[in-house]
Each structure stands twice: as structure tokens, then as C-alpha cells.
Amino acid sequence: DTAVSQTPKYLVTQMGNDKSIKCEQNLGHDTMYWYKQDSKKFLKIMFSYNNKELIINETVPNRFSPKSPDKAHLNLHINSLELGDSAVYFCASSQRGFTTDTQYFGPGTRLTVL
């Protein structure tokens, strides 16, 4: 059983389109995250949710909108895609969202904007 899963694994789309990435965790964790890994491999937090409530909202364009329908799911919707959005997006979860909690990452979604 995959602990943190993401769909799709690959996403290729045209500039200007709207797309969504879905994430699910079966670990019973309270906190979920979205990270973005750029072409230079830098991983940076975008958002985190604790029990469906937005906790962390980094400086991310408002074209990115996370949604957590329940604590096991965290989706990422991106409007008006731009070339610079091309990256690998990782979902992660942790038990309570404490600073020292281990974060468990999904396999990533590789987004390519043409």
C-alpha cells in the first residue's frame, strides 16, 4: 500500500491551461503539504494544511489554489499555467505538523508546461 500517492505522475500541458494534481495519504496523518522542486532540484514549501485548515501559505502566485476536502486528501489546482510552473510537485504528510515530525513524501508529479 502506498502511504502518500499522487495523480497524475506526469502532466504535459499548454500555457494558459488549468490543471489539478491530487494527493492522498493513508497514514492517518493530520497534516499535509505541497512542495515544489525546480529544475535545480531546490525543494520549497508551498502550502500546508492541518485537519483541512490552511496553516502555511508561502509566497505563491494566487493562480495556485490548494483544497483539502478531508484530512486524507490535499489537491492542488493551478490556473493559467505558465512556463515557469514546470517543476516536480511533491505532496507530503506528517502526523501532527510539529516541527520535529517526519514528513513522508509522495512520488511527485512532473509538470511540463509547453
Place this chain on the structure above:
Amino acid sequence: QKEVEQDPGPLSVPEGAIVSLNCTYSNSAFQYFMWYRQYSRKGPELLMYTYSSGNKEDGRFTAQVDKSSKYISLFIRDSQPSDSATYLCAPPQGGKLIFGQGTELSVKP
């Protein structure tokens, strides 16, 4: 200046070598230090973590923190081809991980 800096490599070593991976940070508020390992086209996974200064050993891996110089090291003894991955230094703060760029390691048989 980024909060966490690592030499991106790539670092190539022969099997059995001792590997030293290093990380520097600028934020004195960091209390915990985590090392994540990321295999190619996979998500990062926690390798080990340490608190404050000193050494922590886990099998072939040793993490070392020197808070006075804001310097963190990860040593791998008897390196194996299966250790080939990117190693990410990631002190957590405020519920999020602050990642370095990672060092790509290749262990040749």
C-alpha cells in the same frame, strides 16, 4: 544568500569509500537538522535527524552538527552503489522543511 547551502556535486566515489556530505546554514534559530535522501525520480525520504550539536550514528551513517560554525555533515562509511542518490540537508522550522539544494552522490561498483 539561501538559508541552507549544499554543494550540488555530483560527487562520484568508488564502492567502499567514506563519503562526507556537507551543509551550511545561516539561521541560528535552527534546532533540529534532518537529512533526507532522494533517489532519482522519487520523493525524498528521511534518512536521519539530529538535535543541536554533536554526533548521531545510525548504521553506516553518522550525522554531525557544529552549531558554532553552522556546519552540518553526513558521513557514509563503506559506501554502496545503493547509496547513489541526492542527499538533502533540511532543518525544519515552523512546521516546514527548509531544504538545501542537495548533493548528488554516485557510488561506482
